[in-house]
Amino acid sequence: MTIQxxxxxSGLNPTAARAVLDAPAxxxxxxxxxxxxxxxxxxxxxxxxxxxPTRGEILGRRLGALISKFEGRDVPVGSLDVTMYRDDLxxxxxxxLGKTEIPRVGIDGRLVILVDDVLFSGRTVRAALDALNxxxxxxxxxxxxxxxxGHRELPIRADYVGKNLPTSLREAVEVHLQETDGxxxxxxxxxxx
Amino acid sequence: xxxxxxxxxxxxxxxxxNLILDTAEELARVADRAIKKLPTLRGRTVVNLFFEDSTRxxxxxxxxxxxxxxxxxxxxxxxxxxxxxxxxxxxxLTLEAMGADAVVVRHWASGGAYRLANAGWIRSSVVNAGDxxxxxxxxxxxxxxxxxxxxxxxxGRRIAIxxxxxxxxxxxxxxxxxxxxxAEVTLVAxxxxxxxxxxxxxxxxxxxxxxxxxxxxxVMMLRVQRERMSQAFFPTEREYSRRYGLHAARxxxxxxxxxxxxxxxxxxGLEISAEVADSVRSxxxxxxxxxxxxxxxxxxxxxxxxxxxxGNDEKGSAR
Amino acid sequence: MSADNSGYDYVIKGARVLxxxxxxxxxxxxxFVESAPQGARVIDGDGCVVLPGLVDLHTHLRxxxxxxxxxxxxxxRAAAAGGFTAVHAMANTDPVADTAGVxxxxxxxxxxxxxxxxxxxxxxxxGLKGERLAELGAMADSAARVRVFSDDGHxxxxxxxxxxxLEYVKAFGGVVAQHAQEPRLTxxxxxxEGELSGVLGLQGWPSVAEEAIIARDVLLAAHTDSRLHVxxxxxxxxxxxxxxxxxxxxxxxxxxTPHHLLLTEDLIKGYDPVYKVNPPLRSASDVEAVRxxxxxxxxxxxxTDHAPHPVEAKDCEWAVAAMGMLGLETALSVVQRxxxxxxxxxxxxxxxxxxxxxxxxxxxxxxxxxxEAGAAANLVLVDPQASRVIEPKGxxxxxxxxxxxxxxxxxxxxxxxxxGSATVLDGxxxxx
Numbered sequence: 056m057t058i059q060x061x062x063x064x065s066g067l068n069p070t071a072a073r074a075v076l077d078a079p080a081x082x083x084x085x086x087x088x089x090x091x092x093x094x095x096x097x098x099x100x101x102x103x104x105x106x107x108p109t110r111g112e113i114l115g116r117r118l119g120a121l122i123s124k125f126e127g128r129d130v131p132v133g134s135l136d137v138t139m140y141r142d143d144l145x146x147x148x149x150x151x152l153g154k155t156e157i158p159r160v161g162i163d164g165r166l167v168i169l170v171d172d173v174l175f176s177g178r179t180v181r182a183a184l185d186a187l188n189x190x191x192x193x194x195x196x197x198x199x200x201x202x203x204x205g206h207r208e209l210p211i212r213a214d215y216v217g218k219n220l221p222t223s224l225r226e227a228v229e230v231h232l233q234e235t236d237g238x239x240x241x242x243x244x245x246x247x248x
Numbered sequence: 249x250x251x252x253x254x255x256x257x258x259x260x261x262x263x264x265x266n267l268i269l270d271t272a273e274e275l276a277r278v279a280d281r282a283i284k285k286l287p288t289l290r291g292r293t294v295v296n297l298f299f300e301d302s303t304r305x306x307x308x309x310x311x312x313x314x315x316x317x318x319x320x321x322x323x324x325x326x327x328x329x330x331x332x333x334x335x336x337x338x339x340x341l342t343l344e345a346m347g348a349d350a351v352v353v354r355h356w357a358s359g360g361a362y363r364l365a366n367a368g369w370i371r372s373s374v375v376n377a378g379d380x381x382x383x384x385x386x387x388x389x390x391x392x393x394x395x396x397x398x399x400x401x402x403x404g405r406r407i408a409i410x411x412x413x414x415x416x417x418x419x420x421x422x423x424x425x426x427x428x429x430x431a432e433v434t435l436v437a438x439x440x441x442x443x444x445x446x447x448x449x450x451x452x453x454x455x456x457x458x459x460x461x462x463x464x465x466x467v468m469m470l471r472v473q474r475e476r477m478s479q480a481f482f483p484t485e486r487e488y489s490r491r492y493g494l495h496a497a498r499x500x501x502x503x504x505x506x507x508x509x510x511x512x513x514x515x516x517g518l519e520i521s522a523e524v525a526d527s528v529r530s531x532x533x534x535x536x537x538x539x540x541x542x543x544x545x546x547x548x549x550x551x552x553x554x555x556x557x558x559g560n561d562e563k564g565s566a567r
Numbered sequence: 568m569s570a571d572n573s574g575y576d577y578v579i580k581g582a583r584v585l586x587x588x589x590x591x592x593x594x595x596x597x598x599f600v601e602s603a604p605q606g607a608r609v610i611d612g613d614g615c616v617v618l619p620g621l622v623d624l625h626t627h628l629r630x631x632x633x634x635x636x637x638x639x640x641x642x643x644r645a646a647a648a649g650g651f652t653a654v655h656a657m658a659n660t661d662p663v664a665d666t667a668g669v670x671x672x673x674x675x676x677x678x679x680x681x682x683x684x685x686x687x688x689x690x691x692x693x694g695l696k697g698e699r700l701a702e703l704g705a706m707a708d709s710a711a712r713v714r715v716f717s718d719d720g721h722x723x724x725x726x727x728x729x730x731x732x733l734e735y736v737k738a739f740g741g742v743v744a745q746h747a748q749e750p751r752l753t754x755x756x757x758x759x760e761g762e763l764s765g766v767l768g769l770q771g772w773p774s775v776a777e778e779a780i781i782a783r784d785v786l787l788a789a790h791t792d793s794r795l796h797v798x799x800x801x802x803x804x805x806x807x808x809x810x811x812x813x814x815x816x817x818x819x820x821x822x823x824t825p826h827h828l829l830l831t832e833d834l835i836k837g838y839d840p841v842y843k844v845n846p847p848l849r850s851a852s853d854v855e856a857v858r859x860x861x862x863x864x865x866x867x868x869x870x871t872d873h874a875p876h877p878v879e880a881k882d883c884e885w886a887v888a889a890m891g892m893l894g895l896e897t898a899l900s901v902v903q904r905x906x907x908x909x910x911x912x913x914x915x916x917x918x919x920x921x922x923x924x925x926x927x928x929x930x931x932x933x934x935x936x937x938x939e940a941g942a943a944a945n946l947v948l949v950d951p952q953a954s955r956v957i958e959p960k961g962x963x964x965x966x967x968x969x970x971x972x973x974x975x976x977x978x979x980x981x982x983x984x985x986x987g988s989a990t991v992l993d994g995x996x997x998x999x
Contacts, residue, residue: 136274139286139316139548148250149553151267152274189283336884357886358757358768359838366837367882380886382768417768444771445762 072244084217089121103165105135108153111171131158140182167193172230174200177211251559253374256383257425272545289318295348299355312543340369358382388421390542403430410436411470440481461501468509495521576604582612586914594944597987618918620652620945622925625870632661637875643682645963647990649895650947650980658690659720665690665701667709674711689713707739714930717744733793742794747780759847774802785812797821801846803856810865822870825901840888862911875966893969900976944987953979
């Protein structure tokens with residue numbers, strides 16, 4: 056089975072990679088984003104978080120937990136797999152699907168905040184917007200990302216950014232999270248062989 | 249080497265099978281949405297080429313294709329049969345000229361789907377929707393999907409398949425797939441309805457139904473055609489039903505959690521009693537709904553990417 | 568126009584006679600002679616084997632009625648290309664060869680074509696329906712001088728009728744050639760019944776349907792003291808039954824096809840109808856048994872059962888495809904591969920099974936003669952060291968349904984002489 060990781064490259068050249076965020080830095084970034092969400096939404100009353108699998112979903116759950124801790128209120132958290140809406144499906148063999156779990160309350164009339172690990176071309180988010188369109192009608196949609204590495208190919212921007220990271224197209228960004236990779240870091244380096 | 253076609257469950261590795269079932273699991277949710285559509289196969293054409301009547305299977309494939317936004321064309325044909333319809337070859341060449349991306353074919357001759365896929369007449373993907381008494385792979389896949397949902401798993405489960413195995417493409421496809429997924433299958437039928445050489449199949453067989461039932465996690469009943477009586481496969485319907493029918497008393501012999509399945513259409517009163525068919529153990533209506541999800545998964549995996557994702561030996565890289 | 572006896576004289580130089588020592592073979596005035604005639608054309612047989620012209624006891628020339636598949640002309644050209652100088656043309660034409668009129672027509676077409684002696688086979692029953700005897704005597708007395716009678720394509724399954732036929736043909740030295748297939752056990756049958764047929768979902772053709780008829784018929788042959796010939800024998804059990812019958816001295820002969828010497832049912836896995844034939848391709852152990860049977864003489868004869876079919880009859884689903892394979896142009900090569908190269912039979916044995924015995928069974932005095940002076944000069948010169956890849960489009964036959972397409976087979980026919988006249992020279996069919 057071929058699982059493709061979208062806009063990501065397949066492996067960094069290990070000698071040239073450097074960590075731009077370590078575990079404490081990731082934690083601080085998420086904490087700040089959680090506070091920003093609460094601030095801008097006046098307490099997060101009609102917020103619903105949807106993470107894009109795989110790492111976006113993990114980050115979404117962490118944000119949900121942080122918001123819950125700070126505000127004392129539980130925000131619905133789910134996941135939204137966008138594979139079926141991608142515009143680059145025909146370029147590789149059909150991919151396995153990630154999990155889509157929309158919280159029971161539904162998205163109609165809510166402020167849906169999409170959560171992903173890296174914002175790059177913007178195509179993944181575009182696919183997510185199309186997917187949401189078929190699922191219902193949110194009041195508004197916002198975007199939270201851990202890293203924005205620039206090079207947008209569509210008019211899409213993030214509302215909440217963990218770290219702005221200017222990169223060249225020859226470079227690649229890799230996000231590692233405890234739950235999937237056994238460690239916490241964001242690496243920047245040249246694309247591997 | 250990616251497999252462009254789905255002709256037989258014998259061609260599916262355990263990874264292929266699980267990929268299809270996992271994908272179907274995700275796609276099943278589409279049925280619960282207000283907008284039951286995904287854009288994935290937009291612009292693709294799926295042709296339902298049916299040489300044998302089957303409204304149910306055809307509608308299932310049609311629904312699956314349409315939910316993926318594909319265009320669907322329904323083609324009812326006779327093939328190179330005695331009633332001299334257009335030959336299979338000419339029908340295939342017509343479809344190729346029409347630009348079909350996938351052909352879902354049901355044919356009355358065993359090997360019909362193979363000929364269509366391999367004779368060099370068409371370039372599209374071929375999905376076997378049932379060829380003679382040979383195979384019906386999407387039926388077996390939806391049966392496995394149903395079992396997985398109802399029982400939690402397929403591996404290690406004991407499944408009895410009861411009825412006219414000799415003439416059943418559903419039985420053949422199920423035996424291959426369930427064995428691949430690690431289930432223990434027992435075929436139960438009178439000796440006349442078991443094929444010669446069944447000893448070589450990856451399953452057990454028995455002529456006696458009652459001792460098999462208490463150990464089953466699932467019983468799959470096959471349709472028995474009444475015409476088989478005149479060909480001396482069994483003496484009377486009464487005797488068949490008495491010895492091999494699943495009626496309430498036999499259902500009571502099943503363990504608590506066991507389920508009863510049937511690919512349909514049923515002969516109520518012959519191989520299965522009405523009471524059993526309508527009981528809570530019966531998965532018969534779910535099987536129909538699951539059929540759409542499984543067929544969506546198959547169409548997506550065959551057509552959704554640059555090439556088929558089935559039979560692909562490449563190892564995936566972690567997301 | 569009969570074989571041109573006023574044509575050339577020939578000297579075949581340096582060929583191994585019957586695969587033995589190299590020697591000269593001399594032909595003049597249509598017969599073998601003791602020494603090289605003056606002014607004869609020389610055919611260089613160095614490295615080659617010279618055999619008596621092959622005799623096929625079982626060919627379908629399709630004319631009259633199915634000229635879209637083959638005609639007597641194209642079929643006998645194919646025969647000559649395969650090294651045959653005589654073929655028995657089966658009766659399942661349209662109209663059926665069950666009267667003196669039809670058999671004489673076929674015989675005449677063979678003479679006009681001039682590539683091979685054509686001996687028509689007469690049907691046993693009218694219309695091959697298995698109900699009443701055809702006018703066997705009239706066919707025997709006709710210009711075609713029919714001696715072999717067969718309902719091939721169908722089995723004479725009625726025991727009483729088979730008995731009568733066996734008795735009746737004694738009056739003119741005839742032989743009944745039975746297509747052994749119990750009809751009730753093979754209704755709708757598509758391939759050998761076995762593990763593979765169960766997996767492929769194709770209706771099975773069980774071995775017992777062939778063996779049960781052969782068992783009955785050898786006993787009838789003994790009871791009526793009349794000759795029985797078993798067509799296209801295909802199973803190990805059939806070989807054993809014939810072996811037993813011969814051990815008791817029963818007047819039984821048997822034939823096997825080249826495809827049953829080489830091919831097994833595994834080829835059917837892809838549902839390609841080129842492998843569909845009656846009786847069906849069997850298992851590896853059956854192939855082994857028929858080879859052994861041919862080697863020890865239990866099976867007397869290799870007969871091609873050459874069965875041409877038009878393209879559309881095979882370019883379809885298995886269930887509706889016609890049964891039958893081409894055989895004339897590949898028979899000798901297949902026998903070389905399966906019997907000579909395996910050491911089961913030498914070339915003298917090949918001559919016996921493919922010329923001497925079939926000529927004897929069919930009553931052809933002018934064929935199967937081992938180069939004796941004065942005998943009709945029917946011979947084939949074959950180069951065993953050559954090999955060729957079988958190309959359907961390159962065949963003489965009008966049809967293309969050969970199961971050996973794309974296979975590399977050994978041996979090539981260099982020359983065929985029919986009554987002293989060349990039908991094949993330098994490996995090519997001579998145009999008339």
